[in-house]
Amino acid sequence: MSLKKKPVTGMKDILPQEMEIRDYVIGLIKDTYKQFGFTSMEAPCVEHIENLTSKQGGDNEKLIFRILKRGEKLKIEEAKEENDLVDSGLRYDLTVPLCRFYSNNANELPQPFKALHIGNVFRADRPQRGRFRQFMQCDIDILGDPTFLAEIDVILATSTLVGKLDFDSFTIRINDRRILKAMAAYSGFPEDSFTQVFIILDKMDKIGMDGVAKELEESGFAKESVEKYMDLFKAMGNGIDGVAYCKEKLEGFLDAKVADDLTTIIESVMQAKTANFNLEFDPTLVRGMSYYTGPIFEISIDGFAGSVGGGGRYDEMIGKFTGTPTPATGFSIGFERIVMLLMERGFKVPGAKEKKVYLLDKKLSNEKLLEVMKKAAEERKAGQSINIAYAKKNKKFQKEQLEKEGYAVITEVYNDTVL
Amino acid sequence: MSLKKKPVTGMKDILPQEMEIRDYVIGLIKDTYKQFGFTSMEAPCVEHIENLTSKQGGDNEKLIFRILKRGEKLKIEEAKEENDLVDSGLRYDLTVPLCRFYSNNANELPQPFKALHIGNVFRADRPQRGRFRQFMQCDIDILGDPTFLAEIDVILATSTLVGKLDFDSFTIRINDRRILKAMAAYSGFPEDSFTQVFIILDKMDKIGMDGVAKELEESGFAKESVEKYMDLFKAMGNGIDGVAYCKEKLEGFLDAKVADDLTTIIESVMQAKTANFNLEFDPTLVRGMSYYTGPIFEISIDGFAGSVGGGGRYDEMIGKFTGTPTPATGFSIGFERIVMLLMERGFKVPGAKEKKVYLLDKKLSNEKLLEVMKKAAEERKAGQSINIAYAKKNKKFQKEQLEKEGYAVITEVYNDTVL
Incomplete structure (x- = not known):
């Protein structure tokens, strides 16, 4: 037996050292978003198979752990x-559970509903380093708010959260799906090939502007369109200027309100922010998910490759x-990635009070034991x-272990020790 | 679509109001046990089917959600x-995941390992009121400590936790499996029928002493044994006295150290406790699980039926x-039951700072919006x-809703409002 x-296969045990960091980050997440008026919610880990296979999950639907009837x-x-x-x-x-949750409970929820949703998700992915088949996701979403207030809210709250972590500075890049489309339309790309154009544009980070231009041409797009498109990127800056440029240049292709709202979002966040970061307009930001309809954003820690969170508006x-049509915008925090980065840099949870252990002599009298218990109760209060343990034969080794576990004060107690 | x-079926969505209480209780649990030297750990929700069906789970093995290859x-x-x-x-x-976790990671864990394990578990039980197919369990266990220090630790820590909740007073009953056995042996019950005797004894709460005596006789046990057994219960008190009585009366059937240790546990806890409760020796306490080997305990809130936690030593x-033989003792907290009791009495999470909302006029200028954002950032710091929302047409209703959500201060903001 x-x-x-x-x-x-592909799942992992989480040891105390990592759990301490995870608990700390979860605590920060809950505290921070609650300060911005978000409320926690939870849906079950198990979902109807029909909901999971409704084509909204893309490739993830191939990775479902199915549960037997x-x-x-x-x-x-008969099967x-x-x-x-x-x-x-x-x-x-x-996301699928959130949609179901919202449609099941909308009448009992605040309007707009500012949801904080933390939970494990499961994907039967090919096992690989740093990716596990069970991992924690952390999503924040504002459902029922069509205004830019929602974007300002999710970006400010998330930047406040990341600002409390142990990173010197970070960057949030922002774009708008409608600007992406207007730029492509202005350049003369046919509308039914926008998705293909954006997939290539999304490689800008890796292959640079020349690489993108080359791949667009090789894909059969008109040279003229490609040049017009590249000229746009070259001409605009990454700040508010870029947005203003879009507004003027893309007239007829872009609703002026889109540019005005984006400007308001950037200005509001930059003036009300409390963390050390820059909110940059980035016209090359695509974000993969095709369901985005408005502003999109992505957050990266300066000095580390890849993003630690991203999101956008998905009104449809x-x-x-x-x-029931419901405007929505949200941010997904890369919880596991943040924990991994903190682990790698040997992060110590701040503010933890000094940990103390009483190491009891094996022959301690009951009276002395009681004294230790009472003293510990006071100190805990x-x-x-306060930890209490019997001393082992190899006390030196035991002390070394306790120090490794973070016990700064180790007090040996014998029958004649004065506490 | x-x-x-x-x-x-049988699972539930958890709404913000309940989540607030759950988050609060989880926070208390983590803080309290950490103060006693426990460390968090986590195993995956998914487990090898062989481990789940190894006969250690009793009837729960009939309720497994199985995952398709x-x-x-x-x-x-071919199936x-x-x-x-x-x-x-x-x-x-x-419990099964804890055993696997410990055997997989023992070399990297503190010795003894004081584990705090919180997580969802799943049982395909018949749906019924207040019982769900996904629910949260919260176990604390000390692995690798054969001494009574472990019992004192889990009882003191758990009583400290319950004392921080919103209940006036509670009771922890304690017994020892070896006293149960010694009493049955002393009374002349055959050893191979102890389990049956304890199952009947366990009904004491419901059918009283006469009921237990009657059922024992009806089950074919010797009248003399039943009378001797009942006389023991009648003669002993519920406090330390009862333990002393056992030690003397059961000589030859009970190792004196068992009674001495139990006395030390009760005395230590009663003198070092910080909460308002009584630790009572209860010779009728059985606890169902057959794997217990030493002290067993159960906690109940005064004025509420049923227990909100229990546990004991399971050295084998x-x-x-x-x-690898490993002494162990643990406590399982009835997390869902505690949350249900708090919900039923309309519990409000204490210490929450005043929640405030700015209700913005639809026509608010961008300048004024920025002012609100900055002010809110200061207040959050x-x-x-601080929540920020646009005023709706039906402002009266909106305000009522916000009050229900706990917003004590509602500040309407127009372009000429002085903040």
């Missing part, structure tokens, strides 16, 4: 395909799902962390 | 029974599972929770 000792509903002999055997599955993201998705 | 709106490993045509189709399942408790279980 011996156990399989390793976790199931139970009791009489399970008919193994021909997977769907005959299962009725539910583990969620692969928090919830309506498609639930039948005053906010200290 | 419309969604199924309800959660899957994926890719080439899934051979539907004859459930086990051909699945390779894993959702955990039904935290981990060894059976992992091959000072620890306040």
Whole structure:
């Protein structure tokens, strides 16, 4: 009756050292977003298989952990395909559950609903370094607010959160899906090939402007369009100036309100921000998900490759799902990536009070034991962390271990020790 | 493409009001146990099906959500029974994962390992009021400590936690498996029927002493044994006296050290406790799980039926599972029950700072908006929770809703409002 000792393939045990950091980051997330008027919510990890396979999840739908039907509903002999055997599955993201949650509970929720949603998601992905089949996601979303107030809110709140972490400075890049489209339209790309254009544009980081131009041409787009497109990027700056340039240059292709709102968002965030970061207009920012409809944004820590969060407005998705049109904007925090970065740099949770341990002699009398217990109770009441343990034979090794665990004060107690 | 709106059968959406209480209780749990030297750990929700069906889970093994194999490993045509189709399942408790976790990571863990384990578990139980198929469990365990220090620790820490909740007073009952056995042996019950005797004794709460005596006799036990047994219960008190009585009366059946240790546990806890509760020796306390080997305990809130937590020493279980004998004692907190009790009494999370909302006029200028944003940033920095929203047409209703959500201060902002 011996156990399989390793976790199931692709999942991991989380040891105390990492848990301390995770608990700390989760605490920061909850505190920070609550200060901005967000409220916590939770949906089950298990979701209807129909909801998970409704084509909204893209490639993630290929990675579902499916759950077997139970009791009489399970008919193994008659089953021909997977769907005959299962009725539910583990969620692969928090978006599908959020949509279901919102349509199930809208009447009981604040309007707009500012949701903070933290939970494990599951993907039967090919195991690889740093990616696990169970991982924590952290999404914030504002449902029911069509105004730029929602964007200002999610960006300010998220920047406040990241500002409290142990990073010197970071950058949030912002763009708008409608600017992306207007630029492509202005340049003369046919509308039905916008998606293809954006997929190539999205490689700017890696292959540079010349690389993008080359790939666009190789894909068969008109040289003239490609040149016009590149000229736009070359002409505009990354700040408010870039937005103003778009507003003027793309007249006829871009609703002026889109540029005005984006300007307001950038100005408001830059003036009301409390953290050390820059909010940059980046006309090359694409973000993969096709459901975005308005402003999109991405956050990166200066000095580290890749993003630690991103999001945008997706006004059409919830309506498609639930039948009731609902404007929405949200930010997904790269929780696991943030924890990994903190672990790699040997981050110590700040503000933790000094940890103390009483190391008891094996022959301690009951009277002395009581004295230690009472003393520890007082110290805990005053906010200290107190551990109590018997001294082991190899006391030197034991002390070294305790120091590694963060015990700054180790007090040995014998029957004649004065506490 | 419309969604199924309800959660899957037997699971529930958790709304903001309940989440606030859950977050609060989880925060208390983490803070309190950390003060006693416990460290957080986490195992995946998904576990090897072999581990889940190793007979350690009792009836819960009938309630497993099984997960379908994926890719080439899934051979539907060849499958004859459930086990051909699945390779894993959702955990039904935290004990099996803890045992696996410990055997996988013992070398990297503190010795003794004081574990705080909070997580969702899943049981495909018949749906009924107040019981859900996904619910949160909260276990604390000390692995690797054979001394009574471990019992004192888990009881003191747990009583400190419950004392911080909104209940006037509570009771912890304690017994020892070895006293239970010694009493049955002394009374002349055959050893192979102890389990049956304890199952009947466990009904004391409901059917009283006469009921227990009657059922024992009806089950065919010797009248003399039943009378001797009942006389023991009648003769002993519920305090330390009862333990002393056992030590004397059960000589030859009970190791004196068992009674001495229990006395030390009770005395230490009663003198070092910080909460308003009584630790009572209760010789009728059985606790169902057959794996307990030493002291067992159960906690109940005065004025509410049922327990909100319980546990005991289980020195043999981990060894059976992992091959390495490991003394262990633990407490399982009835997290969902505690949250339900707090909800029922309309509990308000204490210490929450005043929540404030700025209600913006639709025609607010960008300058004024910036002013509000800056003001809010300052107030948040000072620890306040600030929400910002546009005023709706039906402002009266909106304000009522905001008050319900706990916004004590509602400030309307027009272009000429002085902030």
